[in-house]
Amino acid sequence: MCEAQMNDRLAALRAGMAAAGVDGFLVPRSDEHLGEYVPASGERLRWISGFTGSAGIALVLRDRAVLWTDGRYTTQARQQTDPAAWELRHLADDPPAAWMALHAKGLRIGHDPWLHAEPALARFTEAGVTLVPLHPNPLDAAWADRPAPPEAPLRAHGVEFAGEAALDKRARLARELGADAVLLADAHSVAWLLNLRGADLANTPLALAFAILHADASVQLFLHAPHRAAAVAAHLGNGVSVAGREVLPDALRALAGRRVRVDAEATPAALLATLREAGAELIPGEDPVRLPRACKNATEQQGAREAQRKDAVALVRFLAWFAAEAPKGALSEVAAAARLLEFRREVPGFAGESFPAISGAGEDAAVIHYRATAATDRAIRPDECFLLDSGGQYPEGTTDVTRTVWTGPGPAPAELRARFTAVLRGHVALATLRFPEGVAGPHLDAIARRPLWDMGLDYDHGTGHGIGSFLSVHEGPVSISRAAKPVPIRAGMILSDEPGFYLPGQYGIRIENLLLVGEAPRLPDQARPFLCFETLTLAPYSRALLDAALLTPAERAWVDAYHARVLAEVGPALDPAARAWLEAETRPL
Amino acid sequence: MCEAQMNDRLAALRAGMAAAGVDGFLVPRSDEHLGEYVPASGERLRWISGFTGSAGIALVLRDRAVLWTDGRYTTQARQQTDPAAWELRHLADDPPAAWMALHAKGLRIGHDPWLHAEPALARFTEAGVTLVPLHPNPLDAAWADRPAPPEAPLRAHGVEFAGEAALDKRARLARELGADAVLLADAHSVAWLLNLRGADLANTPLALAFAILHADASVQLFLHAPHRAAAVAAHLGNGVSVAGREVLPDALRALAGRRVRVDAEATPAALLATLREAGAELIPGEDPVRLPRACKNATEQQGAREAQRKDAVALVRFLAWFAAEAPKGALSEVAAAARLLEFRREVPGFAGESFPAISGAGEDAAVIHYRATAATDRAIRPDECFLLDSGGQYPEGTTDVTRTVWTGPGPAPAELRARFTAVLRGHVALATLRFPEGVAGPHLDAIARRPLWDMGLDYDHGTGHGIGSFLSVHEGPVSISRAAKPVPIRAGMILSDEPGFYLPGQYGIRIENLLLVGEAPRLPDQARPFLCFETLTLAPYSRALLDAALLTPAERAWVDAYHARVLAEVGPALDPAARAWLEAETRPL
DSSP states (O other): OOHHHHHHHHHHHHHHHHHHTOSEEEEESOOTTOOSOOOGGGOHHHHHHOOOOSSOEEEEESSOEEEEEOGGGHHHHHHHSOTTTEEEEETTTSOHHHHHHHHOTTOEEEEOTTSSBHHHHHHHHHTTOEEEEOSSOHHHHHOTTOOOOOOOOOEEOOHHHHSSOHHHHHHHHHHTOSSSEEEEOOHHHHHHHHTEEOOSSSSSOOOOEEEEEETTSOEEEEESSGGGGGGGHHHHOTTEEEEEGGGHHHHHHTTTTSEEEEOGGGSBHHHHHHHHHHTOEEEEOOOTTHHHHHSOOHHHHHHHHHHHHHHHHHHHHHHHHHHHHGGGTOEEHHHHHHHHHHHHHTSTTOOOBSSOOEEEEGGGGGSTTOOOOTTTOOEEOSSSEEEEEEOBEETTEEOOEEEEEEOOSSOOOHHHHHHHHHHHHHHHHHHTOEEETTOBHHHHHHHHHHHHHTTTOOOSSOSEEEOOSSSOSSEEEEEESTTSOOOBOOTTOEEEEOOEEEETTTEEEEOBEEEEEEEOOOOTTOOSOEEEEEEOOOOOOOTTTOOGGGSOHHHHHHHHHHHHHHHHHHGGGSOHHHHHHHHHHTSOO | OOHHHHHHHHHHHHHHHHHHTOSEEEEESOOTTOOSOOOGGGOHHHHHHOOOOSSOEEEEESSOEEEEEOGGGHHHHHHHSOTTTEEEEETTTSOHHHHHHHHOTTOEEEEOTTSSBHHHHHHHHHTTOEEEEOSSOHHHHHOTTOOOOOOOOOEEOOHHHHSSOHHHHHHHHHHTOSSSEEEEOOHHHHHHHHTEEOOSSSSSOOOOEEEEEETTSOEEEEESSGGGGGGGHHHHOTTEEEEEGGGHHHHHHTTTTSEEEEOGGGSBHHHHHHHHHHTOEEEEOOOTTHHHHHSOOHHHHHHHHHHHHHHHHHHHHHHHHHHHHGGGTOEEHHHHHHHHHHHHHTSTTOOOBSSOOEEEEGGGGGSTTOOOOTTTOOEEOSSSEEEEEEOBEETTEEOOEEEEEEOOSSOOOHHHHHHHHHHHHHHHHHHTOEEETTOBHHHHHHHHHHHHHTTTOOOSSOSEEEOOSSSOSSEEEEEESTTSOOOBOOTTOEEEEOOEEEETTTEEEEOBEEEEEEEOOOOTTOOSOEEEEEEOOOOOOOTTTOOGGGSOHHHHHHHHHHHHHHHHHHGGGSOHHHHHHHHHHTSOO
16 A cells, blocks of 8 residues: 555545544544454554554544554554654553643544444543544545455354353343343354354454343344354244344334443443433443353363364474474565464364464564564574464364574574563463462563563563453453453453563564463462462473573473473374474473 | 440430431541541541441441451451441452442431542442431530540641752642642641641641642641641741631632632542532542652652661660560560660650551461550560561651561471561562552552462552651552552652561561662663662561571572661661670571
8 A cells, every 4th residue: 555545545534524524533443343353344444544453543633643552563553654644652651532632622523433432432522522423434435445344154153162052141141130131242242142153353253243132031133144144043043033233223222211231331332322312221331241251161161271282283383394494594474474374274173363473583573463464574584583473263262372482593692582581481470370369460460570670671561361262362351461450360261471572673572371260279378269370372482592590490390391291282293303393392491 | 445335325326317317327437637547536436336447437327337447457346346236347348338239228328528538428329328418427426525626736847857848849739730729638738738747646747737729829727726826837938828627618618710629539528519519610630749748859768768777776676675585475565565665765856656556476466457455465475476567757757667576485386487488578579679660559569479379378458558758657649559549659659568477366477668669770771761669677587487498599688688788777876785686687597
């Protein structure tokens, strides 16, 4: 996309703004489901700005345009946007509402109320702008060749993977609704509740759908191209009615006089307004699916272990292949990611990547959510760092793993090894933590950072996120981040443990495993229940980057035990060459 | 106080409730300044329930009475209240609003709006009770022999201690008010702003006062017995007018039409109502004194170091004396605390204890905020744990220190030493932390708990609190606690570091130093500013309780270096016997 074309888009949007009588227009990253990932038809932020990251919001004014992203995307946003057209800001350090209070006070700012939650909009109103809802919105009007909404096939997510029949889930949640009905705008919640999967998004196996769960456990399901549901009619059963997304407002109006639970943070403002205008009694309450979805049941936990083992075979095969090929200097970032995908495709049940692999060599790995494309691809050179963050979707579970390796053939510099080892020490410190019930993500973030902090270093992203079960690779409500809400961590949650260190222009380090939260074995002195983590991910840490002299005896013992486990669980599935490599890589430090 | 007398009080309050037409009455711990400490005239919670702790709230209904306290006071509340009259609840685990939603829905609950902040009351309203403001209130009416409000002399807090003239403070804050005036209901804020001290409270050297700071830097000061201000008239100067507390409502009504900044969390609901009814424009904003008060200037920082050194001489003299006397078995908790107070009285400038010393032997130390009195006093026996948490007020600064020691003459049990050492390791882990700007108290709490968590142990109180400069021993806005708001830690703050472990019925361990936050020396690799702690408190850790074999080499080196510093800074001020004891206690591990 050349700059002239991008500027045409800005001009077209500005013409639409003028016609609508507004001074600005808000372009969020999210679509009508307010989630992190959107289909091609929902890539509004990318269309207007060129920025492809998964978090951001833009404000287009008459004579300036501002894009906010977070620390993971600072470098990427700079590379992908036209500096003559776009100003870049940090979501946390200089948030949109504070910026508007200084620079947009009194202006009339248009927004599509299907694309924002009310609490987010309220912050802008408090900042002193006048919000003007526009639906349909001027960006969609300007986007002439906008793709059609996806209509991929639906499929049942069998109880052998889900661990609980949809009918049981519906009945269980309906009993505890505290209302006549609840509106679910989060497509992940709909997928979990109905044990329904799809392919409307590139990497998350769900159908973009809304649902209303009633107190009698019946469900109204709303989605684009509802004829797709015919294929899963038997699975859905009689208690689930299916309709097109366009009739959702009518269904909400039919709730006049009823008590309707809504999660304002997770629901488009337009739907709340419809309910309110219809005279429904709004009961504020969290999306009731969020917590049960995050706490995996025994079947899902066993599935997660199995998915990790299967995925590990592909990753270890790749790492062994990479260790042999990389020193020759003939690989590229795109080629490496493609080779890993080939290995994953050989895994039974593989249903696609859980996100586009982040395959970054040298300075590219310092772009925290780098995506290698034909345009950015570069050779992977001997004697540099290579970071690979990737994951797979399997019916048993979703995986997400990062390893940073040294291409060789020479040794890695001591400074790099010291930093890699500090990242690893933080990663191990979190993985080995025991903690009482009630502790939340923000309380544990510092545990993983301390070894870096001791060296005056840090990383500008959270330490961990939740992950779904054959669902999204990023899942709430818990996040190991200082910015997260203090939602207590509970048994059954799966969280990532991924500290890192990034030196812009030079290299990036990240080490990521998934951890399953469980009840800690009771110690003799223990007075109350404690939780602990079970490491799910199985892949060796780079020996070339690890400086064992910088580990404590306990850390060293933990790494040795983990490596022995990796060899025992993955080794038998490997060919002799890969197995020999794994044996060497996992021998005691 | 016998149970019959206490029941008469409950009956008298209930008669007053009936006369006022309410079903219940809320009795908070705080007085009109909403602070932690109150004068005898404000000890309403103690008068009605017998509970003497510094945190709690009671709800007296027609046929039941409930007292909420936190984990520090669970045991104490059980000991001090009549189980036939009072039900006890945990403030965090079963908070008042949630309890009311279940047990008091629809009831008319009286409260004195001078004794509660609006946001706290709002939670009760949301719980479904109908709040009825009653001022004067039925408890005060029933309290026949209620003491008169204090009217202790006022005195200037010289700039040689405060580091900034009151006139400069007033001008600085007035410039940044963003309003025509600000109402200060927190007496600590008034004391800091005017460099004014007093003796209205037993352990905090301030006068109970309200103030209005105007945008022209003038101040209206309101206090009981305003004639007291004559003694400091020259210090206050022309810009400060003084009046009786009873005219504060009139002064607020005179702000009709003006923009008045108020901190709803720190202001009695009655005062907000007066401002609102008068037609003032309320500008919500934090008490503007809170942050500058917490961030000590260079003079206050130097004063804190000096106050700690002086206080350490008294404490080390005590510890040496105690080490000689305790094995004989002739001491009591009250006598030990009295002896420490005698040593402190010999320190130049000592202006009283910063709180009643917590002097607990054996099982008494498991009562986290135990107070030894004539009624509870017990002998300190050979071969047991003794915990002493105490502090002093000096014009240079306020101190707060806890040491747990072993009375001997026999050795301490291995299990006890292991637990003491775990507490010490957590204490050192926090003291040695470096962290980037933006990190807040809730993010660091786990750092001090990890060694205990690893053993399945924990403690039911926060890890640290702020401390004033010749002001309250507990000071906001930062608290190293998971329950605290995430207010970023800043250079100049003084925070306590006091992990512990308590085995009810057996013993209690706590180790507490004060830490001064400063900018960390820049490391070669460092990309942005980091903060670190300077340990202010100087006193040896009990050798008899410490198991050096359980320390890492780095922890051991830190303790050795700290002990060497204690000897170097405190040793020269000691008599030969105490010095010899300190030398032995601080020799390398």
